[in-house]
Amino acid sequence: MCPNFCMLYYLETAEMTECMTCGHSRYKPRTGRGKTLVAYKKLRYFPITPRLQRLFMSRRTVEHMTWHQTHDAVDGVMVHPSNGEAWKRFNSVHPDFSAESRNVRLGLCTDEFNPFGSFAAPYSCWPVILTVYNLPPGMCMRPEFMFLSIVIPSPSSPGRNIDVCLRLLIDELAQLWSFGALTYDISRKQNFLMRAALMWTINDFPAYGMLSGWSTHGKLACPYCMENNKAFTLSNGGKASFFYCHRRFLSLNHRFRKNRKDFFVGRVEKDVASPRLSGEELHHVVSEYGDIVFGLQSGKQKFPGFGLTHNWVKRSIFWELPYWKTNLIRYNLDVMHIEKNVFDNIFNTVMDVKGKTKDNIKSRLDIALYCNRKNMEWFMRSHGSQNGKLCVREKAQLLVYKWLKSLRFPDGHASSISRLVNIEDCRLYGMKSHDCHVFMQTLIPLAFRDLLPKGIWDALTEISHFFRDICSSKLNVEHIERLQTNIIETLCKLEMIFPPFFDSMEHLPIHLPFEAKAGGSVQYRWMYPFERYLFNLKKKVKNKAHVEASICEAYIVEEISTFISYYFEPHMRTRINRVPRHDNGGEVLSSGNLSIFSKTGRPTPKNVVRGRYLSEIEFKQTHNYVLFNCDEPRPFIQQHRQYLLSNNSQLTDSQIFQLQDEQFATWFRTHVYQMGRSVSKSLSSLSLGPKKKVKCYNGYFVNGYVFHTEEYGQGRKTYNCGVCVKGSTSSELEVDYNGRLEEVVELQYHSEQNTVFLFKCYWYDTTDRGIRVDTHHGLVEINSKARLRNINDVFVFAKQCQQDENEETSVRDEVFQVSELVEPYRVAPSIELEENLNFHVFNDSLVDVDEEELNVVLSSSEQANVDEEDDIYIEDCDEGDDNSIDDEEEDNSD
Secondary structure (H helix, E strand, O other), rough: OOOOOOOOOOEEEEEEEEOOOOOOOEEHHHHHHOOOEEOOOOEEEEEOOHHHHOOOOOHHHHHOOOOHHOOOOOEEEEEHHHOOOOHHHOOOOOOOHHOOOOOOOEEEEOOOOOOOOOOOOOEEEEEEEEEEOOOHHHOOOOOHEEEEEEOOOOOOOOOHHHHHOHHHHHHHHHHHHHOEEEEEEEEOOOEEEEEEEEEEEEOOOHHHHHOOOOOOOOOOOOOOOOHHHOEEEEEOOEEEEEOOOOOHOOOOOOOOHOOOOOOOOOOOOOOOOOEEEEOHHHHHHHHHHOOOOOOOOOOHHOOEEEEOOEEOOOOOOOHHHOOOOHOOOEOOOHHHHHHHHHOOOOOOHHHOOOOOOOOOOOHHHHHHHHHOOOHOOOEEEEEEEEEEOOOOOOHHHHHHHHHHHOOOOHHHOOHHHHHHOOOOOOOOOOOOHHHHHHHHHHHHHHHHOOOOOOOHHHHHHHHHHHHHHHHOOOHHHHHHHHHHHHHHHHHHHHHHHHOOOOOHHHHHHHHHHHHHHHHOOOOHHOOOOHHHHHHHHOOOOOOOOHHHHHHHHHHHHOOOOOOOOHOOOOOOOOOOOOOOOOOOOOOOOOOOOOOOOOEEOOEEOOOOEEEEEOOOHHHHHHHHHHOOOOOOOOHHHHHHHHHHHHHOOOOOHHHHHHHHHHHHHHHHHHHHHHHHHHHHHHHHHHOOOOOEEEEEEEEEEEEEEEEEEOOOOOOOOOOOEEEEEOOOOOOOOEEEEEEEEEEEEEOOOOOOOEEEEEEEEEEOOOOOOOEEEOOOOEEEEEOOOOOOOOOOOOOOHHHHHHEEOOOHHHHHHHOHHHHHHOOOOOOOOOOEOOOOEEEEEEEOOOOOOOOHHHHOOOOOHHHHOOOOHHHHHHHHHOOOOOOOOHHHHHHHOO
């Protein structure tokens, strides 16, 4: 291809030696006699058709290629893209395609990465990846079913010229749609005509603009609102702001629409949001724009009205696909990067991170122009300058960073955030997208609960819960509609709290519920699996002089080995059936034994602590728990209940439960002995009780988790002793019990096969003394010092336990006691947000600035250009670009 991305030497231009547009030579000059011709730039393309055909040639995969046809949404709960409205609408518009369940649905993703690291010279490598959506959830986004299609040559980014590089793929997709490919189905032992369709693309926001043709910069950055938004350029900040773009989405009678004080001064919102344009309407719009010349000239071409009435820079090559205009979603907004950028802006502002906070001098000057917030405006006094600081105080900031430094998560839940904390500088360094994901959805409500006024904390908690709910693996249609309503109000509350710095990232969440309803769970439409895939491609670069060739050679070997491994015997370990990290060994049913003795889980290797004897109390507790939670003795439990009632009919349920706990084991042993041989050996063995000698372990794998005892986990970086059990006993209501694991006990019933693993735990009090629930936000506060007393069920089955993933972060007294360590805030007059919702802005002083320095600030703000040599302004002004999207290379080794 042309090194300037002007054209491909393909089809009718295959024999040309010079570019038709820029005249650049195709080949490098020969350096020696008899040397072969070497192209300046090569585009490496892997056809998708034979790889899709191979999915039907193996018995390991062919049975899964029609999974989507037989699994619909149950009770409105979506667990797969096939449950979304986009998939259903595609089937209704193209019934001939959907009639054949084996036809393939695809998703496309592309992103750049620098194989030499973020500190090396700029180098932009762009792989294009296709993923298959016919497969079930457990297989859909696995690496072996994500096919590398194109490796776009570097070192520069193709920009809008990416359409030139996609030409071969689009032609093949059009061929697969119109004519299909003859494919052999090994399960039905017949040939069929396989067709394929591209459902949507998955990209971060800059790549979204490259593929869609709609520029994602400036005031018209939103690809849904387009020219109908109300974004404007800040007078002092000089950047596009979406501050006044959300009230028009509210219902017409909403009280926020008449608020003249907390939004733009004196403005009442009467407009309504414009409806989203359909694919047919968008296709009609882009068809009116002419073709552009790719290559060196493409950056200089602009359609009339660009930046004013539209943001179109080209007609995307995807419109050439016959079905593209009928798709309900064509280009997905990436939740991963949106969540990261929203978190960065909120956290850096609330924690007053130097150089990154959005609450700076320019934003305060803009507040004076647009809002009626006298306590937040920049003003002068005789002793210097003061304004209301929208952040926590320095002592509270130090408290938060110390808490983060001591924070631990369960193994596999998140990376070690503590290693990213610098207490001396009061900053977080090296936060990756998944770190921001965990912090946004889990830690924000906990970190600022006692440090921010209730109004501000409520708004931050609501945006945190929005991302938690939108990222759920199971989505309910009715719940998504409530999310759509709630996110509008949440963004309006944030507008009333923060300065008008809102860039496109704070606006895009308003469109995420629509995409979730149309496309299903975000796990199939975000960048996390593709970023991990790119990380694996980066590791394949062994020859740094030939990056793309090195990646392609290694990928071919890997794809061949993956396909061949489908034909190996099941017991052979390959990359497609390797044991997961937290493998519990699966459930093994012992023939002829009781259900309670089925093997579920396994102890962690080499972690046998000791053998010991159970005390009398422990023996009674373990035996009773096994009896009351085993299926086979339940008829005997009912008989014993009737026996107790026959002796005293006035007994209450609680009294019966207490008597059974004391007497049933003895009665059961006697009763089984009297029945003789009519009772099975397993039940007879159960009635005799367990051996008093048990084995104790430090850890256990079960239900996809690894558990460690509290003592064993004291010196570890991870926290794996949190235990949660739902409604453990038959006589109780469905109550969730939270506690900590003290010991893993292997209990044996007079046979090596009749063993069961129990967790010995201490439980937190489930009454109002130990647990407090925030009914508005659904947060559960657990007091770890309020231990549940007088409980007989100290032991529970290992297979009943789930890991309390937020155990350490959910215990209130372990987080921090603010009242003891932080001095009271100086509070400015409150601003009313809504009924019963007030928030306050904290007063704090900035550095002293005299009148001459302030004039410099004002003049520099008007020009939207701050002199980097002025020390005072570098400290308080935002040097970043609000419209820039965090597109750093994702290192997913964590």
